[in-house]
Amino acid sequence: MVAHSANNHIVPVNENVGRAVKSVKKKDAVVLEGYLVNIQGSYKGRDVRWNSSLSRTDTGNGSCELFYVTKVRIESKVYE
Numbered sequence: 001m002v003a004h005s006a007n008n009h010i011v012p013v014n015e016n017v018g019r020a021v022k023s024v025k026k027k028d029a030v031v032l033e034g035y036l037v038n039i040q041g042s043y044k045g046r047d048v049r050w051n052s053s054l055s056r057t058d059t060g061n062g063s064c065e066l067f068y069v070t071k072v073r074i075e076s077k078v079y080e
Helices: 015-023
Strands: 008-012 030-036 039-043 046-050 065-074 077-079
Touching: 008 015, 015 065, 015 077
Parallel strands: 008 065
Antiparallel strands: 030 065, 039 046, 065 077
C-alpha cells in the first residue's frame, strides 16, 4: 500500500490557486500541476528545513511530498 499512496503538502503559488485547492469537493475531477520542492527558512527565530521525499517506498518522518502547485483544474475550470 505504501508504494501506491502519498502524503502531499500543498504549497500554492498564489492566493487564487490556494482558494481553488480549498474549494475542491468530494467527487470533483481535479488535476494539479506543479513541482516537488524543498523548503528552508525560519520559524519563530529557528532555522527550518523541510525536504520532499523522492522515494515511493519510504515511510514515517520525511516521507511526505511538498507540492508547489502552479495550476489547478477543477472539472473544466482552470485556476492559475
